[in-house]
Amino acid sequence: MEVECPHEKVEFLGEQKGEDGVNRYYRCLKCGSVLILSEDGVLYEVAGPGNV
């Protein structure tokens, strides 16, 4: 059974400038997923080692 991680504790990895603005990268300290926050406020999630 999978338990969804709330990503409460994240570390800021850095930001990258794209065509549509700046994307900010975070990594969840609990599950290892990488979270990408776009300038529009859209959050993308890249599954980490704990979610494969």
Ligand SMILES: [Zn+2]
């Ligand atoms: Zn998490």
